[in-house]
Amino acid sequence: MDTTTRFAIQDLYADYTRCVDDSCYEEWPEFFTDECLYRNVSRENFEAGLPMSALALESKAMLKDRVYGVTQTIFHAPYFQRHIVGIPKIISESDGVIVSEANYLVIRTKLDSFSEVFNAGRYIDTIVRENGRLKFRQRICVFDSELVPNSIIYPI
Amino acid sequence: MNHPQPISFVRQWRDPGSSRIPYWLYTDPEIYRREQERIFNGPHWNYVALTAEIPHAGDFKRTWIGERSVIVVRDEEGNVNVVENRCAHRATQFCQEHSGNRKDFICPYHQWSYDLQGNLQGVPFMRGIKGKGGMPADFKRENHGLTKLKVAVHNGVIFASFHPDVPDFKEFLGPTMLKYFERVFDGRELKVLGYNRQRVAGNWKLIHENLKDCYHPGLLHTWFVNYGLWRADNESQNVMDDLHRHSAMVTVRNQGGQGEATTGVSSFRADMALNDGRFLDVETEPWWDGPTAVIQSIFPSVIMQQQINSVAVRQVIPRGPKAFDYIWTHLGFADDTPEMTERRLRQANLFGPAGFVSADDSEIIGLVEEGMVQDPESETFCELGGREIADTDTHISETLIRGMYEYYRKVMEV
Numbered sequence: 001m002d003t004t005t006r007f008a009i010q011d012l013y014a015d016y017t018r019c020v021d022d023s024c025y026e027e028w029p030e031f032f033t034d035e036c037l038y039r040n041v042s043r044e045n046f047e048a049g050l051p052m053s054a055l056a057l058e059s060k061a062m063l064k065d066r067v068y069g070v071t072q073t074i075f076h077a078p079y080f081q082r083h084i085v086g087i088p089k090i091i092s093e094s095d096g097v098i099v100s101e102a103n104y105l106v107i108r109t110k111l112d113s114f115s116e117v118f119n120a121g122r123y124i125d126t127i128v129r130e131n132g133r134l135k136f137r138q139r140i141c142v143f144d145s146e147l148v149p150n151s152i153i154y155p156i
Numbered sequence: 157m158n159h160p161q162p163i164s165f166v167r168q169w170r171d172p173g174s175s176r177i178p179y180w181l182y183t184d185p186e187i188y189r190r191e192q193e194r195i196f197n198g199p200h201w202n203y204v205a206l207t208a209e210i211p212h213a214g215d216f217k218r219t220w221i222g223e224r225s226v227i228v229v230r231d232e233e234g235n236v237n238v239v240e241n242r243c244a245h246r247a248t249q250f251c252q253e254h255s256g257n258r259k260d261f262i263c264p265y266h267q268w269s270y271d272l273q274g275n276l277q278g279v280p281f282m283r284g285i286k287g288k289g290g291m292p293a294d295f296k297r298e299n300h301g302l303t304k305l306k307v308a309v310h311n312g313v314i315f316a317s318f319h320p321d322v323p324d325f326k327e328f329l330g331p332t333m334l335k336y337f338e339r340v341f342d343g344r345e346l347k348v349l350g351y352n353r354q355r356v357a358g359n360w361k362l363i364h365e366n367l368k369d370c371y372h373p374g375l376l377h378t379w380f381v382n383y384g385l386w387r388a389d390n391e392s393q394n395v396m397d398d399l400h401r402h403s404a405m406v407t408v409r410n411q412g413g414q415g416e417a418t419t420g421v422s423s424f425r426a427d428m429a430l431n432d433g434r435f436l437d438v439e440t441e442p443w444w445d446g447p448t449a450v451i452q453s454i455f456p457s458v459i460m461q462q463q464i465n466s467v468a469v470r471q472v473i474p475r476g477p478k479a480f481d482y483i484w485t486h487l488g489f490a491d492d493t494p495e496m497t498e499r500r501l502r503q504a505n506l507f508g509p510a511g512f513v514s515a516d517d518s519e520i521i522g523l524v525e526e527g528m529v530q531d532p533e534s535e536t537f538c539e540l541g542g543r544e545i546a547d548t549d550t551h552i553s554e555t556l557i558r559g560m561y562e563y564y565r566k567v568m569e570v
Contacts, residue, residue, distance in 0.1 A: 040510060042350075042351065042352070042353070044254065044351060044353075045350040045351060048350075050348065050349060050350035050351070051349055051350060051497070051501055052349040052350020052351065052352070052486045052501065052504060053350070053501075053504075054352055054508055054509055054510040055505060055510040056501060056502070056504075056505060057505070058432075058434070058502075059432050061431035061432035062431070062432040062434070062435070064431045064432075065430050065431050065432055065435065066512075068428070069512045072378070072425065072428075073378035073379065073423070073425065073428070073512065074512060074515050074516060074519075075376060075515075075516040075519055075520060076515060076516075076519040077519055077522065077523065146353060147353050147354060147355045147481065148352070148353065148354040148355070148509040148510075149354070149355055149357075150354065150355070150356055150357055150509070150518050150519060150522055151354070151509050151510065151515040151518045151519055152509055152510035152515070153510070153515060153519075
């Protein structure tokens with residue numbers, strides 16, 4: 001893979017992280033292609049080949065509905081989240097379709113409380129170029145965390 | 157409640173009925189201990205598994221009854237056994253996997269082995285070595301098996317009990333609850349779609365209350381109010397067993413939108429429109445037989461959910477007075493078309509720990525618990541629809557909650 005593409009992938013990950021950590025949720029769907037898959041799924045289900053997810057969104061339109069939920073309808077105690085994302089491992093690249101993975105750690109800070117590990121897992125991504133910009137056609141967040149502490153509200 | 161009041165630490169249930177419930181029931185370690193004794197280890201059936209999860213001989217699933225870890229296992233004869241996950245020798249919780257397949261269970265500490273019924277098979281060096289050591293002459297393996305629980309299997313759903321005098325399962329449910337149970341579990345083959353596991357920062361009783369509280373869905377949940385899935389003007393039935401410990405909340409969805417049920421309801425969003433309507437691509441199933449949602453609370457361990465095409469078993473495992481684990485087993489049926497499976501999966505986005513609707517509940521329960529911790533001697537006000545306990549055909553009632561605490565008070569002697 002050429003260096004320019006490699007840097008572009010790293011930028012994609014960094015921009016995504018900034019978006020979800022800085023609560024720029026309206027921008028979040030724009031990291032995806034119109035037809036896409038965003039899945040938060042436990043390692044338990046994923047490795048057993050079970051189709052159920054904690055959240056499974058199958059289009060940019062669904063991502064927009066999730067943003068509306070996060071910002072307008074889902075009642076929740078406020079929290080900050082901080083993603084620590086590892087350097088992406090490029091698995092394959094062919095015909096402009098890149099498959100890559102990266103470890104992630106999400107630290108949650110609730111008001112009046114300590115920062116704690118909220119969700120630990122791995123992104124499994126399919127990335128394509130659309131109008132000169134890299135976008136996720138698929139982002140599967142497979143989390144090791146056996147128990148979700150209360151709820152997952154914001155995008156991982 | 158409206159006047160300033162310093163806190164005290166008196167543990168007294170002041171009112172005679174069950175319409176005022178003291179907060180210390182949700183915070184006190186002594187109460188929690190007694191609940192383990194009289195409720196989770198009492199003469200009640202606790203949900204443990206589905207037969208679809210252990211189809212073959214040797215298949216097992218590990219789970220909990222109250223705080224006790226148990227293994228549900230199918231033996232060579234095809235029978236379902238439930239044994240405690242604790243070696244009879246020195247208490248090792250020997251099984252750590254969620255599920256798997258075994259010919260026997262061997263404790264790693266001293267290699268005591270048990271068959272799939274929980275009988276002790278092998279004890280290394282039972283007669284000693286070179287004539288020295290070993291078990292006393294009166295040692296009998298049959299006295300040292302795993303704890304074997306009572307088991308009830310009904311239409312593919314497995315319940316177990318540590319109590320020797322637990323009643324017959326159908327008697328435990330009673331005819332009304334059995335009818336709603338068999339509406340979902342009529343014997344047809346189930347298909348497990350996957351699990352969700354969450355730890356909720358509140359007392360275990362709060363989730364049963366949440367699913368007995370037919371008043372809140374049309375207020376807390378924007379999705380339910382907007383799309384008419386569950387709200388004040390739905391046609392409804394809220395019913396209990398004779399002892400009032402179990403309940404079913406039954407509702408028929410309507411078209412949603414503005415109306416009497418949205419007046420002054422701040423969660424209603426007149427301007428809300430889905431970008432992708434597939435979230436609510438509902439197909440009426442013949443077995444619903446009218447209601448579009450039935451939420452059944454089976455005291456003390458499980459809530460059975462059918463809400464439009466999403467079906468789930470929600471197991472409740474207490475984790476101290478101020479937390480419980482909520483384990484969702486999402487279901488379909490073996491004869492579902494691929495389209496129906498897809499529909500169930502899509503609608504599951506409303507439920508579970510990240511759900512558009514259910515996340516509201518786990519979050520709110522955390523805040524209720526926080527409020528109760530502030531002043532444990534205070535009490536909830538639970539008098540919507542009056543102080544009496546009776547089945548009702550309106551959602552504007554807290555009768556089901558009063559029913560559960562009427563039973564709870566007797567069992568707990570508080």
